[in-house]
Amino acid sequence: MPQRVTTARHALDRLGDAAASAGRPMTFMEVCGTHTMSAARCGLHSVMPATVTLLSGPGCPVCVTAQGDIDLIIEAAFVPGVTLCTYGDMLRVPGRRGSLERARSRGADVRIVYSAMDAVKMAQQLPGRQIVFAAVGFETTAPASAVSVTHARELGLTNFAALVSHKRVIPAMTGLLESGSVHVDGFLCPGHVSVIIGSEPYRPIVDMYGIPCVITGFEESHMALGLACLAEQVRDGAAELVNLYPEAVSSGGNQVAQQLMHQVFEPADMRWRGLGVIPRSGLALNQEHREFDAQLRLGLSAPEDREPRGCRCGDVITGGCVPPDCELFESVCTPILPIGPCMVSSEGSCQAWFKYKRLHVAPIAQMTPTEVTS
Amino acid sequence: MNPVAPGHDLAVDWALDESRDRSKQVLLAHGGGGQLTDELLNDVVLPRLANPILNAMFDSAVLPCQPQGRLAFTIDSYVVQPWRFPGADVGRLAVSGTVNDLAVCGAQPIGLALSLILAEGFAKSHLEFVLDSIHATAAEAGVHVVTGDTKVVGRDHADSIYITTAGLGVVPTDRCLTPDRVRPGDAIIVNGPIGEHGLAVMLEREMPEVQSVLRSDAAPLNGVIESLLKELGEHVVFMRDPTRAGLAGVLTDLARQSGWRVGLNEQDIPVRAEARHAADMLGLDLMEVANEGKVVVVVRPEVAGRAMEIFRGHPLGKDCAVIGHVEDRDDGLCVLNTAIGGHRIVQKPYGEQLPRIC
Incomplete structure (x- = not known):
């Protein structure tokens, strides 16, 4: 073993x-x-x-990204001349005008990237297009976004911009505790x-x-x-x-990555799905790098932050309920046709629950004793 | 010898360039059915795939009627990007995939039909590479390409090469491999470590800078499958090759179609450490990743040991394992018993594998 x-x-x-x-x-x-x-x-x-x-x-x-921010990314994909670069998980998150996957099938130029730098490379290769990178994620992906912006500036690229909705995990945890x-x-x-x-x-x-x-x-x-x-x-x-993870985690963390984030971003009030706006819980481009803000460059107005009716993703990610408590779970909202983001991402609670745990959760009454206790 | 020397004037230089290009690249006219098509077939295709039936160049391949059995007929398109990746290429894939689709139905392949769709500008040397690979793989499988077609499309419509391969095979009358024959107690065997084809392609496409030892497992399995069927006969009840939706796709289908629960043991599923790391890095579930040289075989429990011995005696089955059993519960679920003693349901994958964020 x-x-x-x-x-x-x-x-x-x-x-x-x-x-x-x-x-x-x-x-x-x-x-x-x-x-x-x-x-x-x-x-x-x-x-x-x-x-x-x-x-x-x-x-x-994906799950913590507010509906308004998701709609903004999808809006950007529909702007003529824009090539939207996104991490794969975002592709199928539904917005008011459908998902990026649907936008792509309707002719929007949506590309999946594995790193922010892929988007910068694309900007070099496609000088006639505006490359917009959907910069989402926690402190894990934020340093890479920072590097991409720094690099785009060094290369003098005027056709690279980012829609930044990076988040910081500690304010989310304290926000959750404060909310009671x-x-x-x-x-x-x-x-x-x-x-x-x-x-x-x-x-x-x-x-x-x-x-x-x-x-x-x-x-x-x-x-x-x-x-x-x-x-x-x-x-x-x-x-x-x-x-318990000392081989990878030190007390002060990765100073280089922190420095990179600090050079490009500043703490900003950020809206979260399920948690609302939490002060200084996000990262935004600082004054010096605001020229790379895709929302400003494309002149997009911030969409209203309205979540799908009946969707309880907000409660799910704040521990307010488990996925089967949501009326839409499995009845309407499935990985094939997700309504909320928690069903889209392979990391989302709803999808994880749907894919892996149904046996354990759904009909406990019908299970044999060995199943319940094993 | 060329009558004009280079450097003579611009027009001549241009003509020489054009002629060089024509000799190196595929042009739209190569698919037009005229002289250039003949040239491509005679210079590039036929020398590599030659056999009496194909050489006749009739509009159809004319094959002798088999005396007994039923015909198996299958078709598949291969659009993998990039067209060449560690361990294999689209040509090897196009033969293996179709031969394997025949073999898992118990058929012995008797001929392949090949349709090539080439993008204008695709290098002839690359085409030669793919055709050589098709030839080598077909020889491995003991089957000929007996008919084919070539078309060229503009650069806007394709970027390299697409291949469609149809296969014809004969199933001996006494063979029947269907999910309704599956019953509780049957053993489920896979012939080696899973997920390596999909990972090799994905790494080559998305992260070419990553050096990995993972290689595509693409291979024709008709040889090893035939040995198994010849010896174990009706004790082999069902087979499928876990290609695009991986092991999860095949086993969730088996559970649903047979109506029985399929129980798998995570610890028994052969997985290479490199594959586990790569799948973790890409955020993929190895059970959902494609294989092109694997077969899932369901056999009666009394012959499971002998089936393993037959696999182990073959290079394409030496790392085989019994990964689970059909259980006596008619809920049609596929359940994985995890290494730590827990369990979870295995679901059929969505379709497009999406890398995750963090």
Whole structure:
């Protein structure tokens, strides 16, 4: 048996012991799309003690993007002369005028890129087109966006611009706690984001709110260890910041990446799906780089921020409900025809739930005892 | 010898350039059915794919009637980009894919039909490469290209080469490989590590700067499949090649079509570490990634061991594994028992694999 599996099973035993001796149910939250997907893929929820709940918080970059910002990206794709570059997950997110996928089938020039620099290269190759890069995501993708803008400036490119809706994970976590909408006994903190920002930014959450924070990687063993560590803290009445991913995450993070972000972006008030506007929770192009703002360049007005009727993605990503609580889930909203973003992204809670967990969740009454307990 | 020397005047230089281009690149006229088409066929295509039936150059291939059995007839188009990638190319794919579609139905291939759609400007040397690859792969499968067609389209309509391959095969009368024969207890076998074709192509297309050891597994499987069917006969109940929608696509279909639950064990599914890393990097589920040299075989439990031995005795089956069983529950679900002791449902993939953000 591979080491990671042995480690995971051992950690799950620890989690079970801690949960049993704590004598009360506990709710943890991860705030990372990769954690959502990894947990779903390895069937983590099906082997957790019944008294432990793991919620998916505002961690999927597509899911937290406000409807208005998504509509803006789709508007931009329809502007004549524009080639819109996007990460793949955004392609199928529905907007008021359909998704980017639909825009593409109707003739809009929409290209999937793997990195922001691909968009800059495209701007060099297609001088007759305005290349607009949809810069979404947390601190993981923001440094790459910053590099692309810096590089475009060095190359003197006048046909590259970005629609920036980058977000910062810490203000989202504190925003969620301040809103009081959900009770959380501990956070499983994201590995990728923490590589960039470091472990220290989580300290106020531990100190001011008394909530344990554990940084983990993405394999099932990492996540199981993280949960065990959180449960043991709850059992012991402790609240500490623990970094279980020290091979990748330092206390100060990646200084070079932080510097790059600082050169190009400034903190800005940002609207989030489900959380509303949170002060200084996003990143916007600073004065010096505002010429690369695609919204200004194309003269697009900000669309009204109106979410699809009945869609509870906002509640899902704030822990207010689980996907099956949403009336649209599975009945109308499926990965084939998604209504909300959480069903679109492979990291979205709804899609992860739909794809991987239906067996465990839907008809518990019809299941045999072995299924429920295994 | 060319009557004019270069450097004579501009018009001559231009004509020489044109003639050089014509010898190196595919032109629209190469698909026009005239002299240039003949030239392309005689100089490039026929020398590579020659066999008595094709050489006759009739409008149809005329094949001898097989004495017994049923005919299997299949067609597939190959539009992979880029046309060449680590481990294979569109030519190898175009033969393997069609031969495998015949083989998993229990058919022995008797002839392939090839339709080439070339983009104007596609280098002749590249065309030669693809044709050589088609020839080599067809020889591996023991089948000939018996008829074909070539068209050239403008640069606006295509960028390199598309191939459509039809295949004709004969299924011996006693063979029947259908999902309704599947029943609880049957073992599910795959002949080697999954996801490598799709990953090799995707890495080459999206991240050419990444050096990877992953190579496409594209290969004709009719040889190993025939050995299996010859020895185990009716104990082999069903087969499919897990191409575009990967293992997930084939096994969710099997569950749905047979009506039984398909139970898989994650730890038993052969996966190379490099493939796992690449899939993680690209944000893909390996179960959903395409294979072109893999076959999923469902056999009666009593012959599972012997089926494994037959696979292991063949280069294309040496890393085979029993990955799961058909279970005695008629819910039509495909369920994966995960390595950590949990379980989850496997769903049929959407269609376009999208890389994720963070």
